Amino acid sequence: MPCPCCSGKPFSKCCEPYVTGAKKPVTVKQTMRARFTAYALGGYGDYLFHTWHPQYRGGLTAKSLANRSQNWTKLEVFEAKQVGDRAAIEFKAYFTNDKGVTQCHHEFSQFLRHKGRWYYTDGKVKMDEVPAATAQA
Secondary structure, three states: OEOOOOOOOEHHHOOHHHHOOOOOOOOHHHHHHHHHHHHHHOOOHHHHHHOEOHHHOOOOOHHHHHOOOOEEEEEEEEEEEEEOOEEEEEEEEEEEOOOOOEEEEEEEEEEEEEOOEEEEEEEEEEEEOOOHHHHHO
């Protein structure tokens, strides 16, 4: 099975070891890609919860994060910048809404590294219009 993060690698050799807890991601890109995969597949709320910085979780729980809320179909990672223990990633995550229309979640995510582990803190979201050609890719 190809990995949902669109890396071109098999799931077993890409995000599966991270979302199952067998391995910890080393890079912020690995963390972000695995977070997308956890959302895309559903059922990996523990991974999402434990990669979300505790000060930014609010009322989220592993159980609530395990629910698959969207039909995520594609991930594009544009840029990751890291300075020390802070990082930012720009990405677009595509999903199909309940009317069958492809939507784009365009985010500039912020991460902090603590004791060698990357944690999502927050992000700025921009919902983009999706051209028909992009939606099919």
